[in-house]
Amino acid sequence: MPPREPGQRHRFPNLSEVLSRQTVAPLDLFSFYIYMRDQQRSVDYLDFWLDVSQHLQLCRLYVRRLHRSVIEDTPEMEKNSKQSSFFPEGAGEGPSGEKGNVSDQRLSAFLRSDHGSRQHSPHNSQDDYSHHSTPGHERPPRPSFMTMDTSSPGEDSSSPGQNSSGDNVPKREDLRASAEKILYTYLLPGSEREIIIPQSILHEVQDAIEGPEQRSDPELFDAAKDYVFQAMERDAFPGFLQSKGLGNLVPQSMMIRLIVGLISFFAAMWASFILIFLNKSRATRCWLILPFTIALYFIFTHQYMLDPILALIGLSEYTLMDFYRIREPFVRKTLNKRSLVMLAGFLLVDAAVCCLFIFVPGKRL
Known part of the structure; x- marks a missing residue:
């Protein structure tokens, strides 16, 4: 049929x-x-x-x-x-x-x-x-x-x-x-x-x-x-x-993203405290945005089982690193909505964490 x-x-x-x-x-x-x-x-x-x-x-x-x-x-x-x-x-x-x-x-x-x-x-x-x-x-x-x-x-x-x-x-x-x-x-x-x-x-x-x-x-x-x-x-x-229908990642990819996200998050936290206790300038601490953004993005994609960038360009993963185009309109519409909500939450948390470690007063030990 x-x-x-x-x-x-x-x-x-x-x-x-x-x-x-x-x-x-x-x-x-x-x-x-x-x-x-x-x-x-x-x-x-x-x-x-x-x-x-x-x-x-x-x-x-x-x-x-x-x-x-x-x-x-x-x-x-x-x-x-x-x-x-x-x-x-x-x-x-x-x-x-x-x-x-x-x-x-x-x-x-x-x-x-x-x-x-x-x-x-x-x-x-x-x-x-x-x-x-x-x-x-x-x-x-x-x-x-x-x-x-x-x-x-x-x-x-x-x-x-x-x-x-x-x-x-x-x-x-x-x-x-x-x-x-x-x-x-x-x-x-x-x-x-x-x-x-x-x-x-x-x-x-x-x-x-x-x-x-x-x-x-x-x-x-x-x-x-x-x-x-x-x-x-x-x-x-x-x-x-x-x-x-609600995600576009496979479990193996989600596990890899969680591991990379946690490693990046701990690396960002370690670098943040080093820069704070060395009393580095806020301009120098702006580099913390990079590891925190990578860490939080991968952690969010693991929790939502969804990569918003891939979803917005219309791709879904069926085996590890193998992608195909989303052809079902209702699924694509649903994933686009979830992607926008997820990106809004991710950007909010990322901005809050970065501001916390960039603008906190430094103190050299």
């Missing part, structure tokens, strides 16, 4: 909008992925949600290609009856929300009924209606849904099971392999990237995939997907909004 025009939103986005790629930097899916990986340390939950969504897209593509192959090989007089009775109307004809697409529940119901009919019908036991395939058409390599480059969460990828030329078509085995890999990668105890979900949900999913039904429809992951969504919405998303 194309991103919603940012200017139409006069609020922070919700998690659904971020996951459906309706937002732009710094509150886009890529930034949320980096936050879950580097700060929340729970990127496996987000990867599980994304992989289940990709499994849904694979199921839609499978049904859409199956629908087209049957219609193409059906005589003209039988097309209408085939289209209305064998397939759900518009099954898998596009992403959610597009014209002609059915609900996920109808898609899952069709996949379950299709699986059952093929299990009990000798004529349909061949691999994914392979009698419609062209000669020499090989089964495509199984797509990988669990490996995800950190540079790709916010980018649309090509449809699973289809190469760049559009020749490959997903098979029924691809749906089952995708469902099994999600189960074995994220859900089973001791799995490679295990996420914590209620045992009742785990057993329900495991029985559906490994039991007699051998389901691979996307609806079997609904309970686990909803649980993970609610966990991210409750535990991670508020911190993400605070970090990226």
Whole structure:
């Protein structure tokens, strides 16, 4: 789904909008992925949600290609009856929300009924209606849904099971392999990237995939997907909004600024007392403005999680010393307001401290 025009939103986005790629930097899916990986340390939950969504897209593509192959090989007089009775109307004809697409529940119901009919019908036991395939058409390599480059969460990828030329078509085995890999990668105890979900949900999913039904429809992951969504919405998303919507610095940068600020502040205090007790002139003590300004600026940026200069020129930090432009108008407006308030407070405190140590009478010891 194309991103919603940012200017139409006069609020922070919700998690659904971020996951459906309706937002732009710094509150886009890529930034949320980096936050879950580097700060929340729970990127496996987000990867599980994304992989289940990709499994849904694979199921839609499978049904859409199956629908087209049957219609193409059906005589003209039988097309209408085939289209209305064998397939759900518009099954898998596009992403959610597009014209002609059915609900996920109808898609899952069709996949379950299709699986059952093929299990009990000798004529349909061949691999994914392979009698419609062209000669020499090989089964495509199984797509990988669990490996995800950190540079790709916010980018649309090509449809699973289809190469760049559009020749490959997903098979029924691809749906089952995708469902099994999600189960074995994220859900089973001791799995490679295990996420914590209620045992009742785990057993329900495991029985559906490994039991007699051998389901691979996307609806079997609904309970686990909803649980993970609610966990991210409750535990991670508020911190993400605070970090990226109200600030523009990452924790590593904030820690470096705090260390530099404290060192500069103690250096400025030491120099101030030296100049006072050596009875140096006020003109000489004006040099104290430099270390005090650096110290207080870095301390303020740490406390506010915000660098006002970067915010005013429209930049935000997503990893240490890596910046990208703020494209969300509401976020930029919010950060500009906070930056002006922070700069006013910083200048007030800086002026008070500098005046105190510059104009205090000196006394040589």
